[in-house]
Amino acid sequence: SAVISQKPSRDICQRGTSLTIQCQVDSQVTMMFWYRQQPGQSLTLIATANQGSEATYESGFVIDKFPISRPNLTFSTLTVSNMSPEDSSIYLCSVESPGGYEQYFGPGTRLTVT
Amino acid sequence: AQSVTQLDSHVSVSEGTPVLLRCNYSSSYSPSLFWYVQHPNKGLQLLLKYTSAATLVKGINGFEAEFKKSETSFHLTKPSAHMSDAAEYFCVVSDDSGGSNYKLTFGKGTLLTVNP
Numbered sequence: 001s002a003v004i005s006q007k008p009s010r011d012i013c014q015r016g017t018s019l020t021i022q023c024q025v026d027s028q029v030t031m032m033f034w035y036r037q038q039p040g041q042s043l044t045l046i047a048t049a050n051q052g053s054e055a056t057y058e059s060g061f062v063i064d065k066f067p068i069s070r071p072n073l074t075f076s077t078l079t080v081s082n083m084s085p086e087d088s089s090i091y092l093c094s095v096e097s098p099g100g101y102e103q104y105f106g107p108g109t110r111l112t113v114t
Numbered sequence: 115a116q117s118v119t120q121l122d123s124h125v126s127v128s129e130g131t132p133v134l135l136r137c138n139y140s141s142s143y144s145p146s147l148f149w150y151v152q153h154p155n156k157g158l159q160l161l162l163k164y165t166s167a168a169t170l171v172k173g174i175n176g177f178e179a180e181f182k183k184s185e186t187s188f189h190l191t192k193p194s195a196h197m198s199d200a201a202e203y204f205c206v207v208s209d210d211s212g213g214s215n216y217k218l219t220f221g222k223g224t225l226l227t228v229n230p
Contacts, residue, residue, distance in 0.1 A: 004157075033218075042204060043220045044220075045217065048217075092157070101146050101208070102160055102163055104160075105157050105158040106157060108157055
């Protein structure tokens with residue numbers, strides 16, 4: 001399985017500011033994913049990021065709010081822009097396994113917006 | 115479209131007794147099904163997966179699940195609960211819908227409490 005790290009592990013931010021979350025994988029992967037887990041809720045897919053192409057966003061998520069970069073096969077960033085308290089969540093990145101059937105998840109970034 | 119319904123938001127068992135976490139799915143195609151576990155303040159860990167092979171799937175830590183197509187169910191079981199099993203469990207579906215087989219849909223989760 002892949003080893004995934006995320007930075008920061010947690011942060012407290014003021015409304016109106018932006019935070020960039022980093023996701024690093026210990027091996028080259030084609031597809032990376034970003035999820036949001038709101039308090040007490042399940043995971044919701046934000047977008048899929050392939051290296052060398054624009055990220056694909058799920059319904060309800062837009063690039064202006066959640067811009068994503070994917071500069072190489074081991075790294076991605078997710079920015080949460082113009083934050084409001086409703087953005088307080090855990091943000092997780094994941095990668096697809098070599099067989100494509102499952103995903104490995106990072107430890108998550110716990111974001112609190114005040 | 116695919117969806118997952120976890121029938122219980124909270125299950126409480128005594129240590130040493132069996133565990134049953136229920137999951138029903140809906141999928142237009144041949145689904146892959148997973149159970150993930152999330153311990154407090156930790157990341158998601160894959161417990162087991164079904165990908166059209168044997169219908170009874172064995173996972174880590176003594177957990178297993180049975181894929182029943184006629185009942186569209188994928189319930190998670192363990193014969194004897196341990197205190198360390200206390201966590202949030204997510205049933206997840208991924209269907210092979212023309213190249214989108216990477217897209218995971220999560221259930222709302224079942225919180226398992228294990229009492230001494």
